[in-house]
Amino acid sequence: MDEKIGFTLNGKPVSIGAGGGRMLLGVLRYDFGLLGVKYGCGEGFCGACTVLVDDAPVRSCQTLLKDVKGRSVVTIEALAAGEALHPLQKAFMRNDALQCGYCTPGMILNAYGLLRRDPNPSRAKIIDEMSGNLCRCGTYARIVAAIQDAAREMRAEK
């Protein structure tokens, strides 16, 4: 049996012996039932499976379970503080920055990582940093607006 791998998941310590060679995507969805993590392409090209590891966005379909040992993993389910949504979530709603919604969790978490590194990113930087996340419904312009909107709100809150 594989050794148990411990990490923090959405703020709580967890431990799992499911095999460290598995990808985080399947572990989060099927072992922990965190279904906001989405499979899109399985090879890191679309960003639908993005989660935060130590507050930085990673592709969970390309991240081995053993590589998150001892680290903190956050999924879309834990971004809101209870019923109080994160400013990014509110801004996505306010700006109609989604259609089918399948890429949305990955978009929001990637944007979260961006705003953490740069609380006041230029439009060009947002486009550059988000370009690895794909949306087939064509909501990119709204997402850029939503990220700018959320960034303003987050700076004001500080």
Place this chain on the structure above:
Amino acid sequence: MKAKDPRELDFFDASHLPAMDRREFLKVFGGGIVVAFSLVDVLEGQEGQRGRGPGGGNLPTDFNAFLAIREDGKVVCLTGKIEMGQGIVTSLAQMLAEELDVSLDSVVMVMGDTDLCPWDMGTFGSMTTRVFGPAMRAAAAEARAVLIDLAAEKLHRPAAQLAVREGVVYDAKDPAAKITYAQLAEGKKIERHLEKKPPVKAPAAFRVVGTSQLRRDAREKVTGRARYAGDMLFPGMLHARILRPPAHGAKLLDADVSAAEKMPGIRIVRDADLLAVLHESPDAAEAALAKIKARFDVPDTGLDDKTIYDHLLKVAPKGEESGLKGSLEEGAKLADPVIESTFLNAYVAHAPIEPHTATVRIEGDKVTAWISTQRPFGDKDEIAKALGVPAANVRVIAPFVGGGFGGKTSNRQAVEAARLAKATGRPVQVAWSRGEEFFYDTFRPAAIVKIKSGAAKNGSIVLWDYAVYFAGQRGSDHFYDIPNSRTTVYGSSWTGGPGTHPFATGAWRAPSNSTNTFARESQIDIMAARAGMDPVEFRLGNLKDPRMIRVLKAAAAKAGWKPAPAPTGRGRGVACGIDAGTYVAHFAEVEVDKAGGKVQVKRVVVAQDMGLTINPAGARLQMEGCITMGLGYALAEEIRFRNGEILDVNFDTYEIPRFSWTPAMETVILDAADAPPQGGGEPPIIGMGAAVANAIHDAVGARLYQLPMTPARVKAALDEKAPAATGRTKSALRPRTGIA
């Protein structure tokens, strides 16, 4: 329950509803007033019916839905339509709230559940608002009248004196005398029919329709709580991975499953053509699949993405002619000169970010399937047939659908999951990998358009002889005022007959029309340039249709169009079209990197007349989505294949638009509130190919005849050589133009 009169409504108690489990039904409603309505033969006389439906010729016979006014005051709409991002969960609720005079918040939409919702042919063709919408509005208006009648009895006031606001019926002269819909619904057994149909509201009276509303499902989607077909997980459920052939047309010779079999917890199912490995963990199923050693016989068809066009011309059936007008010979004599062009477009994938997925559970004789589908009732029949059970035993539920674009009208994965659930006796999920998604997609067909046309010296078009092969009929008819004209459609359906395409093809957002509009509007520009005329003025000079003239002028004004014959070097292009009843005009502005051939679209303006607009914010989202998605087929999207093998199987080589492609977008919705509502989810995509092609020509003087307009093709056009993609073959069908 099937009414002959399309406007006929039946009001009855829930217990009278056939084919519905009363227990389930009451769980949803908790009692109340139920309104069923149906709309028969509504598509009679509608354009674009030919080949409608994934099987081709699968015409709908009716449209149905239920409204229910619950005892808690909620108004529930049950419809077989599904939400895949296009926003009808909001716009349908708006229509209902409007006609019933209730708040938008009180409307509950129950969608795409075949046990709870009446039959619906599917969600495609931009038909929800323009076809289903009017029926629903009429039903709601009638329901409102019935509620007022009931209130008149209760309040002992004449019905004519009563008004409604937010679900409260009150005496307009004595507002203290009032009763709520909820109170009226309490413990009701209603079976009532109105002799005189009340009219739907006039636009001037609208409070909800025509106002911009944010998406109603956004909160679930930003919190990750929205559930899609792959999120339906059950105890004991098995995840299936299915052995797939390496190419379409390949035959399995043998498969050695001995290594896979040894893996703990693995189930292997062999059922005719189906060989699947199943495990409670999808990762384990995937690992087991990798251990199967299979040999296939792959036929050599000689077909690939370059030779396909010659093949298509060869297998083309007899053309269907339409719109014959005047004399083509006479037109050819008047034309100065006659210009012949051939336009090509490649196979294009739907590529929704959610791949096709189905979860099926069989309990006793009851089959329940959660499917990423645009066609729940079609899937229901297919599952019933595959399992050999009565359709009544099958319940299909479409949860949130992660994008469809036409591709989820076909759901092979649902039948696979059902067969595997039956074979294993366990709930089974089949969730396609991205590679499977690209392999089994029903691609937008590769197509050819040949046009012979010409204008007289004064700029009036005198000849139009248009032939389209395999794109389909929709959008093939022109709307210009041309005295000598003919349209011939070869292969009227996008599915093609046997032996046409090397794999499945199907409806792709605004099917046929993006191809037809690309060809037609490119040719119009070619003629305008040849006549030395500004492309907008050239079009206006050949248009008589006032709606199109209005739309084109509105778009030109928004774009700040300055008339000049192309090429001007500015990089601006125009295109017009009609789709799903909506008139649309595109302006695109591009930058072309002459060294590499790369095109960046800087700005797109779209104006449209879509009749009455239910939710302007939602319509604009669709317009922006169409512009963005349309950049893909215009500039990059092309399925490459060889002998039935799909060579593009993920987003690394099959490029779809991304953030960095997004142009500045300006959308104009013309006020047409008195006209019936038309399509919104598809029309604004049809002009993207031509507007960009025309803008490229305006920028650099090079004409592109083939979609997508890849850097290599742009470069080749710049070099005035044949495009690279066809240049390597001996194709007789080199896209070209020539003066006859």
